[in-house]
Amino acid sequence: MTSSPTPAPERYNAKDAEPRWQEAWAAQGIYATRNDDERPKYYVLEMFPYPSGRIHMGHVRNYAMGDVVARYKRAKGFAVLHPMGWDAFGLPAENAAMERKVNPREWTYANIATMRGQLQSMGLSLDWSREIATCDPDYYKHQQRMFLDFLAKGLVTRRTAKVNWDPVDHTVLANEQVIDGRGWRSGALVEQRELTQWFFKITDFAQDLYDALDGLERWPEKVRVMQKNWIGRSEGLEVRFALDGASGDASEVKVYTTRPDTLFGAKFLAIAADHPIAASVAATRPELQTFIEECRRTGTAQAAIDTAEKLGFDTGLRARHPLDPSWLLPVYVANFVLMEYGTGAVFGCPAHDQRDLDFSNKYGLGNTPVVCPEDLDAASFVITDTAYDGDGRMINSSFLDDMTTDEAFHAVANRLEGEILDGEPVAQRKVQFRLRDWGVSRQRYWGCPIPIIHCEACGPVPVPVSDLPVKLPDEVSFDTPGNPLERDHAWRNVPCPQCGAPARRETDTMDTFVDSSWYYARFTAPWLTDAPTDRAAVDHWLAVDQYIGGIEHAILHLLYARFFTRAMQATGWSGVSEPFAGLFTQGMVVHETYKDQAGAWVQPADIRITAEGGERQAFHVKTDAPISIGSIEKMSKSKKNVVDPDDIIASYGADTARWFMLSDSPPERDVIWTEDGVQGAARFVQRVWRLVSLAAGVSTGEGATDAVLRKAAHKALAAVEEDVERLRFNRCVAHIYTLSNALDEALRAGSVSRSAAMEAAGILTQLVAPMMPHLAEECWSALGREGLVAQAAWPAVDRALLVEDEITLPVQLNGKKRADVTVPRTADTATVEALVLADEAVRKALEGRSPRKVIVVPGRIVNLVV
RNA sequence: GCGGACGUGGCGAAACCGGUAGACGCACGAGACUUAAAAUCUUGCGGCUGAAAGGCUGUGCGGGUUCGAGUCCCGCCGUCCGCACCA
Numbered sequence: 006m007t008s009s010p011t012p013a014p015e016r017y018n019a020k021d022a023e024p025r026w027q028e029a030w031a032a033q034g035i036y037a038t039r040n041d042d043e044r045p046k047y048y049v050l051e052m053f054p055y056p057s058g059r060i061h062m063g064h065v066r067n068y069a070m071g072d073v074v075a076r077y078k079r080a081k082g083f084a085v086l087h088p089m090g091w092d093a094f095g096l097p098a099e100n101a102a103m104e105r106k107v108n109p110r111e112w113t114y115a116n117i118a119t120m121r122g123q124l125q126s127m128g129l130s131l132d133w134s135r136e137i138a139t140c141d142p143d144y145y146k147h148q149q150r151m152f153l154d155f156l157a158k159g160l161v162t163r164r165t166a167k168v169n170w171d172p173v174d175h176t177v178l179a180n181e182q183v184i185d186g187r188g189w190r191s192g193a194l195v196e197q198r199e200l201t202q203w204f205f206k207i208t209d210f211a212q213d214l215y216d217a218l219d220g221l222e223r224w225p226e227k228v229r230v231m232q233k234n235w236i237g238r239s240e241g242l243e244v245r246f247a248l249d250g251a252s253g254d255a256s257e258v259k260v261y262t263t264r265p266d267t268l269f270g271a272k273f274l275a276i277a278a279d280h281p282i283a284a285s286v287a288a289t290r291p292e293l294q295t296f297i298e299e300c301r302r303t304g305t306a307q308a309a310i311d312t313a314e315k316l317g318f319d320t321g322l323r324a325r326h327p328l329d330p331s332w333l334l335p336v337y338v339a340n341f342v343l344m345e346y347g348t349g350a351v352f353g354c355p356a357h358d359q360r361d362l363d364f365s366n367k368y369g370l371g372n373t374p375v376v377c378p379e380d381l382d383a384a385s386f387v388i389t390d391t392a393y394d395g396d397g398r399m400i401n402s403s404f405l406d407d408m409t410t411d412e413a414f415h416a417v418a419n420r421l422e423g424e425i426l427d428g429e430p431v432a433q434r435k436v437q438f439r440l441r442d443w444g445v446s447r448q449r450y451w452g453c454p455i456p457i458i459h460c461e462a463c464g465p466v467p468v469p470v471s472d473l474p475v476k477l478p479d480e481v482s483f484d485t486p487g488n489p490l491e492r493d494h495a496w497r498n499v500p501c502p503q504c505g506a507p508a509r510r511e512t513d514t515m516d517t518f519v520d521s522s523w524y525y526a527r528f529t530a531p532w533l534t535d536a537p538t539d540r541a542a543v544d545h546w547l548a549v550d551q552y553i554g555g556i557e558h559a560i561l562h563l564l565y566a567r568f569f570t571r572a573m574q575a576t577g578w579s580g581v582s583e584p585f586a587g588l589f590t591q592g593m594v595v596h597e598t599y600k601d602q603a604g605a606w607v608q609p610a611d612i613r614i615t616a617e618g619g620e621r622q623a624f625h626v627k628t629d630a631p632i633s634i635g636s637i638e639k640m641s642k643s644k645k646n647v648v649d650p651d652d653i654i655a656s657y658g659a660d661t662a663r664w665f666m667l668s669d670s671p672p673e674r675d676v677i678w679t680e681d682g683v684q685g686a687a688r689f690v691q692r693v694w695r696l697v698s699l700a701a702g703v704s705t706g707e708g709a710t711d712a713v714l715r716k717a718a719h720k721a722l723a724a725v726e727e728d729v730e731r732l733r734f735n736r737c738v739a740h741i742y743t744l745s746n747a748l749d750e751a752l753r754a755g756s757v758s759r760s761a762a763m764e765a766a767g768i769l770t771q772l773v774a775p776m777m778p779h780l781a782e783e784c785w786s787a788l789g790r791e792g793l794v795a796q797a798a799w800p801a802v803d804r805a806l807l808v809e810d811e812i813t814l815p816v817q818l819n820g821k822k823r824a825d826v827t828v829p830r831t832a833d834t835a836t837v838e839a840l841v842l843a844d845e846a847v848r849k850a851l852e853g854r855s856p857r858k859v860i861v862v863p864g865r866i867v868n869l870v871v
Numbered sequence: 872g873c874g875g876a877c878g879u880g881g882c883g884a885a886a887c888c889g890g891u892a893g894a895c896g897c898a899c900g901a902g903a904c905u906u907a908a909a910a911u912c913u914u915g916c917g918g919c920u921g922a923a924a925g926g927c928u929g930u931g932c933g934g935g936u937u938c939g940a941g942u943c944c945c946g947c948c949g950u951c952c953g954c955a956c957c958a
Contacts, residue, residue: 226875234955261957437957437958727887
């Protein structure tokens with residue numbers, strides 16, 4: 006550097022620079038992606054937001070991560086698709102309509118406008134020309150088309166089913182939307198009702214959805230395990246038990262079991278309260294009817310299940326044991342048997358199932374152990390109040406004795422499958438899934454109308470494709486609870502498309518999870534008016550290479566989307582069955598909570614914190630009253646521990662917010678939002694600007710530190726490259742800090758040449774660019790580089806700079822570090838050993854002893870054993 | 872109950888295949904500049920010990936394997952998440 010003092014550069018002004026660069030990007034349309042781009046494709050997608058009103062910090066974190074990937078891949082030469090849209094149907098719009106008398110559509114579009122502006126102020130490299138909103142008829146029209154196609158393919162059915170009814174939201178909920186017996190949105194206790202519903206037959210794909218999970222290598226293990234458990238595959242045997250002295254329809258009970266090996270331990274049969282046989286017996290026995298109603302009332306609530314006693318009612322029926330027709334088993338109606346799973350009936354084996362044992366002990370049915378653990382003596386093996394569900398040797402089991410449980414399973418299955426009763430085998434091997442079909446009917450207004458017309462004569466008739474979309478009526482009233490579509494007679498009453506007779510529209514709308522099950526496919530050609538997708542575009546862009554979103558969608562959304570691509574494949578709308586090749590689930594943004602003396606929550610903006618001597622104390626900014634600092638929790642309005650992204654962008658700029666969201670915590674973990682952290686990020690923004698400005702001002706310099714600086718720059722470049730690929734943004738941040746420290750040192754020493762300073766500053770700028778794009782543009786132009794850094798190619802790593810000529814090896818004595826010895830990189834093991842043993846510090850530590858063994862790990866370490 | 876993840880300074884964390892534990896940042900302490908503050912800079916920062924060089928010790932606890940363990944194995948303890956009467 007010159008000896009004349011360089012004037013301190015001006016501070017970087019984010020407020021001025023950010024909108025300026027956003028305009029430059031928009032003016033040149035550099036983030037719009039063409040489908041005919043011939044470079045290799047890369048599709049990066051963040052879960053699209055519900056337009057609730059304003060973006061929150063969770064969005065900032067999610068979209069900052071996606072944007073880093075998009076910008077990096079673009080620089081790496083990929084044709085990047087990075088679109089954004091709105092998951093715009095849903096209950097909050099209707100709630101707003103009821104509470105504030107606003108139209109749901111207007112409310113939703115106003116929110117979209119606000120949030121689009123907020124996202125744009127973040128400087129995200131999104132292709133806004135592909136923006137979609139699921140509440141737009143141009144979107145849901147195609148969803149209706151696919152519904153009809155699925156229906157024609159047999160992937161949609163209509164049936165009466167017991168459904169979860171949310172009495173607060175006045176709607177049906179899918180099983181997935183009932184949490185601990187309560188509605189996922191309203192928190193109301195869910196009731197059971199019989200309704201006619203539309204279902205997507207997701208169970209048709211149960212096996213494939215299960216098997217294909219193993220191929221999703223770039224999904225978190227956790228999510229794959231959760232989906233596996235949810236699909237709940239089990240292998241077992243369906244066994245027919247003939248009822249003694251009965252005939253006709255109710256002459257047998259079918260039972261599903263995964264443990265046919267324990268059949269000789271059977272003590273009873275139990276059927277669900279909703280089982281048809283229970284109903285037929287109850288017809289003549291009012292006490293049983295009373296019992297069945299009690300069972301229904303207990304419901305499925307968590308607390309009820311935990312505390313509910315195993316209760317049963319002896320029907321008086323007796324079932325013949327399939328392996329010994331002279332053996333009769335009592336048939337109970339029991340409150341713990343679920344009609345929805347298997348056949349709604351089980352055989353009870355008290356010795357080897359805890360539930361059955363509890364039941365048996367209560368009703369005095371006894372138990373017979375039939376599986377003896379390998380290490381125990383069969384003669385003394387008894388079960389009292391703990392069932393044994395492990396493996397072992399068969400005992401007390403006739404022809405099964407001495408087999409393993411596994412052998413016994415197959416022996417029983419083989420025998421019963423071969424035995425024919427009334428023209429059918431007594432038993433059949435069967436794979437059973439826990440997964441149920443997806444009920445999609447919702448009794449709501451603000452959703453995609455189901456394109457069906459109900460005709461007295463013709464039944465449910467599909468709306469002709471040429472009549473799509475079935476548009477929602479604009480003017481609706483929310484004065485009375487329930488679905489306004491039912492009260493809108495002008496909308497509802499239409500002629501039957503088949504016979505022309507007066508008919509009525511289906512007034513249910515689709516679950517909003519349907520909307521989000523295919524939006525990623527629509528993004529590939531959102532301009533199409535006559536078809537949901539363009540096969541060439543879908544097959545080109547899918548699967549999404551990197552999908553990023555919250556873990557809360559691990560089951561619902563991700564499973565529905567996986568089903569949907571399969572259904573689209575079956576109906577020709579997609580050639581791809583898995584929608585998301587790579588999935589990343591990011592952690593939450595959390596914040597400290599604050600309470601005043603009265604115990605009321607106080608928002609962070611009203612807090613001042615002191616930390617003298619390391620002890621943190623909080624005070625109210627206005628009253629100076631002491632505030633107690635509480636636990637760190639997910640940002641939520643109720644606890645007032647929210648920080649508004651708009652405020653942060655206004656006072657620090659988007660780059661600061663983005664940088665902070667990406668630093669410190671690993672992206673899959675929660676990140677704690679702190680004022681100190683934001684200020685640290687803001688300081689770094691200034692530091693980068695200062696260093697780049699200083700580097701741009703270097704004119705002379707003999708270049709003594711050039712080699713060191715170039716090494717640091719290329720090391721950082723290589724490291725950031727590797728870590729961005731693996732989404733380890735916190736490590737990228739650390740490497741960038743390290744490079745800026747090196748550049749700072751070199752500039753301060755004043756011995757760096759202009760070309761080396763410019764190179765390092767350029768690399769620093771490009772490393773920072775995916776994370777802080779506005780600052781990077783400003784730096785890029787300060788360095789006098791051509792065009793936009795957003796369009797610049799990623800710099801090439803000079804691998805030669807990554808290898809050191811000399812390496813400093815730690816030397817251990819019996820595993821404890823005693824010295825450092827510097828050796829040439831190319832030195833062989835013998836040379837290293839000689840150099841180490843000649844080292845002064847090593848000789849001192851050896852105290853004259855000679856090592857018994859010398860372990861040289863090339864390039865790593867040397868260990869001397871004495 | 873079943874399944875999964877995790878446990879490292881005051882804090883967020885890093886440590887790739889078993890090879891220098893604590894990179895990088897935050898906070899904090901001392902100092903420089905300043906009338907003062909901010910900003911910036913210098914410096915210290917796991918614990919014990921020492922003037923320093925250094926020594927001892929240290930990754931939830933107890934064992935083990937190894938020349939060498941935060942990392943692998945066995946057994947505990949704790950925290951978090953998911954599922955849950957699924958036959």
